[in-house]
Amino acid sequence: MQWNKINNITNFVLQFNGTEKFIRAPAGNGPVTYTVSSLTAGNKYTFTLFSMFENVRSSGVQYEAATVPKNAEDFRSSNQDESSITLQWNKINNSTSFVLQFNGTETNISAPDGDGPVTYTVTSLTAGTRYTFTLFYVFENIRNSQGQLSAVTAPRNAEGLTKSGQDESSITLQWNKINNSTNFVLQFNGRETFIRAPDGDGPVIHTISSLAAGTRYSFSLFSVFENVRSSGVQLTAVTVPENAKGFRASEQDDSRITLRWNKVGSNINFVLQFNGTETFIGAPDVYGPVTYTVTSLTPRTNYTFTLFSVFENVRSSGVSIFAATGPNYVFGLDLKLELLEQMTKSEMEDALIELLRENNLPPHITLKIISSKP
Structure with missing residues (x-):
């Protein structure tokens, strides 16, 4: 505090909070300055100042003053989205308000009722941008030194995924x-x-x-x-499904060709493409090879068949074979086979077809195994 000196023989008594401080008249000219310490932050005090000459006091003058509130505590960002940032800090009491400063603007924020932290949301911000906020605690129009915080808004979502x-x-x-x-x-x-x-x-x-x-x-x-x-x-x-394995012609006559291939999975369908047409073939319910007979064909004609596996409208790269309609010529092969493991007729046919192809089997030959007891 500060006040004007009277003369070199007039001293002073400062009274506050039930205590009195004797202050001697300073030497020289100029005002009297006295600092009251050990006070509570953000608190209002009433001071009474008496002039004193030979133990006789004046009537006294009164002055009210407040200490600066303490700095912001736990000032942080608690949430954000593309256009807003929510800030949070600790409340002191019901008489301490706040000033939030950012982007060259100031916002006054009253102390909320009740306990718990103060929450304030800053809106109309730009997505994916860093902002600096300065928070002042205010008591009796006196601000503290400040608390600063940098926070960012959430970026906008990517477009065109x-x-x-x-x-x-x-x-x-x-x-x-x-x-x-x-x-x-x-x-x-x-x-x-x-x-x-x-x-x-x-x-x-x-x-x-x-x-x-x-x-x-x-x-x-x-x-x-x-x-x-x-x-x-x-x-x-x-992802693209695998191509069907074991795709081949299993039987044919003058006007029909029966095709067969291994099932790929329980949810994999097929598209058969030939002669500029496409035929959808659903995934069979049973285990084992899939068979499909193409009818109304021309005798003694070569056909190219392309088979695609299909999963949710996505096709495999496709596998193609050649097959011809009859008349058929039948010949028999007497083979003695030693099997290292048990095989079905279908698995044996696939293995023998592959073996004969490796040995330059003509492309239109089909194979069917007929077992007989010795």
Whole structure:
């Protein structure tokens, strides 16, 4: 506190909080200055000052003053989205209010009723941007020194997330780049992959490998700015199914050819393509090979058949064979085979067809095993 000196023989008594302090008249000219210490932050005090000459006091003057409130405690960001940041700090009492300063503006915030922290949400912000906030505690129009905090808004989600390609063991995803400071996290199968924002313009391309053929996968893509994630976007995509194995003609006559192949999986269908037409063939319920008979064919004619495995409208690369309609010529082979393991007729046919093809079997020959007892 400060007041004007009277003369060199007039002293002073400062009275506050039930105590009195004797203050001798200072030498020289100029005002009298006295500091009252060990006070409580953010508190109002009433001081009474008496002039004193030879133990006789004046009537006294009164003055009220407040100490500066203490600095902000536990000032932090508790939440954020693309356009807002929620701030939180500790309340002192019902008489201490606050001033929040950011972007050249000030906002007065009253002390809330009840206990617990103070929460305030700053809105209309720009996504993926860093902001600096300054918080003042205010008591009787007196501000504390300040508390500062930097916080960021969540980045916006990536746009244009799509599947740009796939094969039996990989899926390639593509999405639009946001800027050079926004990275990405791709989440699938309980795993997360960090993807840095690429240099230059153009889309971001990422290939996920080592996948299972003919399988559905769900992907979640998050934009990331300074460790803060966006809400995320989702995409479901499938890998290409495997081609059917053992595709061949098993029987034919003048107007029909019966085709057969091994089942790929319980949820894998097929498309048979020949003569410019396509036929959809559903996955059979039973175990074992799939058979399909093509009818109304022309005798003594060569046909090319292409078989595609299909999973959720995604086709395999396809496998092709040649087969011809009859008349058929039948010849017999008397073979003695030693089997290392038990095989079905179907498995034996597949093995023998492969063996004969390796030995230049004409492409239109079909094979059927007829067992007989010795």
